[in-house]
Amino acid sequence: MPEINYLWTPPAPVSLPVRGTSARFPVNRLFFVGRNYQAHAIEMGTSVDKSSMRPVYFTKSSANLAQSGSVAPYPPETADYHHEMELVVALDEPGFRVDEAAAARMIYGYACGLDMTRRDLQAAAKAKGNPWDLAKNVEHGAVCGEITPAGGHVLRKGEISLSVNGERRQHADLDNMIWSIPELIADLSTYYHLQPGDLIFTGTPEGVGPVQPGDRLEGRIEGAGTIVFGIGPAE
Ligand code: MN
Numbered sequence: 001m002p003e004i005n006y007l008w009t010p011p012a013p014v015s016l017p018v019r020g021t022s023a024r025f026p027v028n029r030l031f032f033v034g035r036n037y038q039a040h041a042i043e044m045g046t047s048v049d050k051s052s053m054r055p056v057y058f059t060k061s062s063a064n065l066a067q068s069g070s071v072a073p074y075p076p077e078t079a080d081y082h083h084e085m086e087l088v089v090a091l092d093e094p095g096f097r098v099d100e101a102a103a104a105r106m107i108y109g110y111a112c113g114l115d116m117t118r119r120d121l122q123a124a125a126k127a128k129g130n131p132w133d134l135a136k137n138v139e140h141g142a143v144c145g146e147i148t149p150a151g152g153h154v155l156r157k158g159e160i161s162l163s164v165n166g167e168r169r170q171h172a173d174l175d176n177m178i179w180s181i182p183e184l185i186a187d188l189s190t191y192y193h194l195q196p197g198d199l200i201f202t203g204t205p206e207g208v209g210p211v212q213p214g215d216r217l218e219g220r221i222e223g224a225g226t227i228v229f230g231i232g233p234a235e
Helices: 038-043 100-105 119-128 181-188
Strands: 015-018 021-026 030-033 057-060 065-067 071-074 081-083 085-091 107-115 142-144 159-164 167-173 199-201 216-221 225-234
Touching: 015 065, 085 159, 085 181, 100 107, 100 181, 107 199, 107 216, 107 225, 142 225, 181 199
Parallel strands: 030 199, 065 142, 071 225
Antiparallel strands: 015 021, 030 057, 085 107, 085 199, 107 142, 159 167, 159 216, 216 225
8 A cells, every 4th residue: 555645644543442452442433312311301401202202412523532541621611511421332333224133233342431511502502502512522522431342232221420529429320221222323323324433422310510620530330341530720
């Protein structure tokens, strides 16, 4: 293959560590489910009727992925930066318009994730009917831990929790998810040709709230490992 002559050095590919191996998981796209726990939908002033609604999605750039163990600056243009602790599903097979059985076979593993959110900008965007990008697609605002391989196993229950400076803020069970993991993969595959390396952040349970510079966030999910993230000084 002829060597490509780039104008400048392109960014290194984004990847995540995998439990039990030195091989890394190459990250492709980052998909997020907007509301997948009823108690969180209610704390956000809404509710979900699964019989008449489909999941809400948004995306973040993989360039904004931060690794567990890192510290990132408190971001600009917000005074209300929130934590959202989420189960992340990592895919290693392609799929388009798949059924739930095929969706389960696309699961490589699971990780703990944080969908960091400029809540004040999200509220303003919702009020004006504007896109959520500035609220959600924040630099270092998609945090992900080490991937635990699962070989197609569907996680349907297990404790999910997040503490800030040692104080528990979020605590729920994965069986409170409105849409199951296979349902989400199957539904998302109607919009996108899902690819190996795609990550799906499956929504946060209740208890979201603000972080401050100097805070240390620690989360864990039964079957999906742990995550640690630090908030640095504002820039
Ligand atoms: Mn979220």
